[in-house]
Amino acid sequence: MLKVATAADLESDRLSALHSLRILDTPPEERFDRLTRIAVAAFDTAISTVTLVDDDRQWHKACVGVDSREDDRAVSFCSVAIEKPQPLVVPDATQDPRFADNRLVTGPPYIRFYAGIPLTTAADFRVGTLCVIDTRPRAFGERDLRLLHDLARIAEDELNHKELSDALSAWRESEQRFRAVFHESAVGMTMIDDDGRIVEANIAFAAMVNIPPADLRGLPISAVTHPADRGGDNVDQLFSGEIDRYQREKRYVRPDGTWFWGALTASILRDRDGVPDVCIGMVEDITERKEVERLKDELVSVVGHELRTPLTSIRGSLGLLEAGVAGELPAEAAEMVTIARQNTERLARLVDETLDLERLQSARVELDVRTVTPPELLMSTAQVVQRIADDAEVELVWEAPADLQLSVDPDRIVQALVNLIGNAIKFSPRGGSVRTIVKAHGSEALISVRDEGRGIPLDQLETIFERFRQVDVSDHREKGGTGLGLPITRAIVEQHAGRIWAESEPGVGATFRMTLPLPLAKPPIAVYDRRALGREELACAARRVGRRVTTFSEPEALAAAEGLALVLVAGAGLEDVELGFPVVRIEGEDVDAAVAEALK
Amino acid sequence: MSAGRLLLVDDEPDIRAIATMALERVGGWHVTAAASAREAVAAVLHDVPDVVLLDVMMPDTDGPATLEQLRPLLGEGVPVIFLTAKGESASLLALGAAGVIAKPFDPISLPREVAAITAR
Numbered sequence: 027m028l029k030v031a032t033a034a035d036l037e038s039d040r041l042s043a044l045h046s047l048r049i050l051d052t053p054p055e056e057r058f059d060r061l062t063r064i065a066v067a068a069f070d071t072a073i074s075t076v077t078l079v080d081d082d083r084q085w086h087k088a089c090v091g092v093d094s095r096e097d098d099r100a101v102s103f104c105s106v107a108i109e110k111p112q113p114l115v116v117p118d119a120t121q122d123p124r125f126a127d128n129r130l131v132t133g134p135p136y137i138r139f140y141a142g143i144p145l146t147t148a149a150d151f152r153v154g155t156l157c158v159i160d161t162r163p164r165a166f167g168e169r170d171l172r173l174l175h176d177l178a179r180i181a182e183d184e185l186n187h188k189e190l191s192d193a194l195s196a197w198r199e200s201e202q203r204f205r206a207v208f209h210e211s212a213v214g215m216t217m218i219d220d221d222g223r224i225v226e227a228n229i230a231f232a233a234m235v236n237i238p239p240a241d242l243r244g245l246p247i248s249a250v251t252h253p254a255d256r257g258g259d260n261v262d263q264l265f266s267g268e269i270d271r272y273q274r275e276k277r278y279v280r281p282d283g284t285w286f287w288g289a290l291t292a293s294i295l296r297d298r299d300g301v302p303d304v305c306i307g308m309v310e311d312i313t314e315r316k317e318v319e320r321l322k323d324e325l326v327s328v329v330g331h332e333l334r335t336p337l338t339s340i341r342g343s344l345g346l347l348e349a350g351v352a353g354e355l356p357a358e359a360a361e362m363v364t365i366a367r368q369n370t371e372r373l374a375r376l377v378d379e380t381l382d383l384e385r386l387q388s389a390r391v392e393l394d395v396r397t398v399t400p401p402e403l404l405m406s407t408a409q410v411v412q413r414i415a416d417d418a419e420v421e422l423v424w425e426a427p428a429d430l431q432l433s434v435d436p437d438r439i440v441q442a443l444v445n446l447i448g449n450a451i452k453f454s455p456r457g458g459s460v461r462t463i464v465k466a467h468g469s470e471a472l473i474s475v476r477d478e479g480r481g482i483p484l485d486q487l488e489t490i491f492e493r494f495r496q497v498d499v500s501d502h503r504e505k506g507g508t509g510l511g512l513p514i515t516r517a518i519v520e521q522h523a524g525r526i527w528a529e530s531e532p533g534v535g536a537t538f539r540m541t542l543p544l545p546l547a548k549p550p551i552a553v554y555d556r557r558a559l560g561r562e563e564l565a566c567a568a569r570r571v572g573r574r575v576t577t578f579s580e581p582e583a584l585a586a587a588e589g590l591a592l593v594l595v596a597g598a599g600l601e602d603v604e605l606g607f608p609v610v611r612i613e614g615e616d617v618d619a620a621v622a623e624a625l626k
Numbered sequence: 627m628s629a630g631r632l633l634l635v636d637d638e639p640d641i642r643a644i645a646t647m648a649l650e651r652v653g654g655w656h657v658t659a660a661a662s663a664r665e666a667v668a669a670v671l672h673d674v675p676d677v678v679l680l681d682v683m684m685p686d687t688d689g690p691a692t693l694e695q696l697r698p699l700l701g702e703g704v705p706v707i708f709l710t711a712k713g714e715s716a717s718l719l720a721l722g723a724a725g726v727i728a729k730p731f732d733p734i735s736l737p738r739e740v741a742a743i744t745a746r
Contacts, residue, residue, distance in 0.1 A: 334730070335638070338641075338730035339638075339640035339641065339644060342640075343644055345734055346648055346733050346734070349734050351648065352647065352651070
């Protein structure tokens, strides 16, 4: 039996064709907007739209002269226009029985004239129109119709443009995915505008601050921030483009005055042109973690103190006994007392270092930063380790430039060096040497401690920096370490924003290297030479003494430069240039020496 | 041979015992031990010592407050040395102390440290 397609079947096919274009409710696009602009200008009408006719509404993909993007299908001229493949031209709607009582005719925008060309899909479904509308009756000639027709064909091509509709559907998907992530995330999410006001907040954030999402909209973020933590947010810097994201821990307040600790990650979302659009804040409630941290800190310091006091007494008593202060002890008793005293000292050291490490890792140690030179640091270190080296018959070799300035906490860096060199001595054979070398390396100082011991197995180069991870389990007894020296050393270096690592060739020795950032107080040195080779030679020499370098090959660029300390010049070409900083000519064979002299 | 009379003020009995033994047997001091400011005042009223070793951290009356009570009885000539577990030597010296010894101290070298300060 032949199935006869009903009008309802056709309409439902038409709607699925329209929906498969995935264009409804997408943002305005220039490729359609320009057609309505042209139409309004060409026909001198008040209104032009690219309109799609949905199930019970009409929706404007592009429009000029219309405020609302959609309206009821019942009042839609376009809905009538797509009934037939031919254009629909209504010269005066008040005279047309189909439209005379339409509320768009009897009321705003008082439509009188309408001309619309149906837009068809590739499968020949009429899904909408390109139309022009006016508030006065008018005629529409053959030439007008042809022009409107041509514009409609362009609109049709755009509508059926596959790549673009794919891009649109991708946009729609990512938009939907973003909305899903934003609203359904268990993490608190906020969108903040450039005034620092909440544009949107998700349910998780609303629950955290105990304010409904609708009431949060428009509220400044400072209104839910603990007074002590206001001013720490860098929303301005995000919108000015200075930074792309930042993280901080801050307290959020609820209307009832209670507060919670949140870990905030704020980042900027940019639009297609890269202009900052909205700031996205992700907030995690870390109150529990903070409380655990506080309890741990308290536990460590209380237990530490409670252990220290009796240990001090035990150590003191044993020391007096061992020294025979309370009377000479029998040989065997003296031996036992010595064992007790040594182990008490080890235990006391363990307690001290555990406390020290906890303080360093929780960043509760304030660094007492001063400007020192490498030789000063090495001298203080040598005072501690020289005796240990002498006892072990190990030679200590030092190498450090005196013209380098470090901004560090000298006591802490000496502590780190004593740990590293003390270790190196322990693992050195009799007659071996331990070399400590300080060098400038770009914007950092590089300190290396190299021994000639048994080395470190490659798979342990990283784990030795963990607590109680000595290479050999018997080490703590034979070498007397606590297993905390390297973790403490790493914590000290990291507090100074430096890095530390170990390198080793097993059987040949181990090298520990640490970096410390050099102070940036010294402005960069300018280097000028027209010849690339000469430029490079000067730049290298300046970098070798720890200075930052900017190179120039054009006198004009150099004249326009600012914030430079001085300019090093080799060769000719700067005689006639006015510069705001001193010029030093580098001559002679030994460029390194000449540059070092000039930069003293 | 006696190095002189030393008044030791510390609230912890163990520390008093250890320090007393070290100072008497190794350093040759004649030691009087006091557990509080009150006991220290009583001891000074009984016999003015040649040197005072004073713990900073004590319940009720702490080291600096004890020094305030003792100073009029001691006069200016008697050196007072603070024992402290915290690195606050500058502020303690400003109170008129002759020196500061860090806690925990090594009992064997304690007499030497005291001697070094009193010799100044």
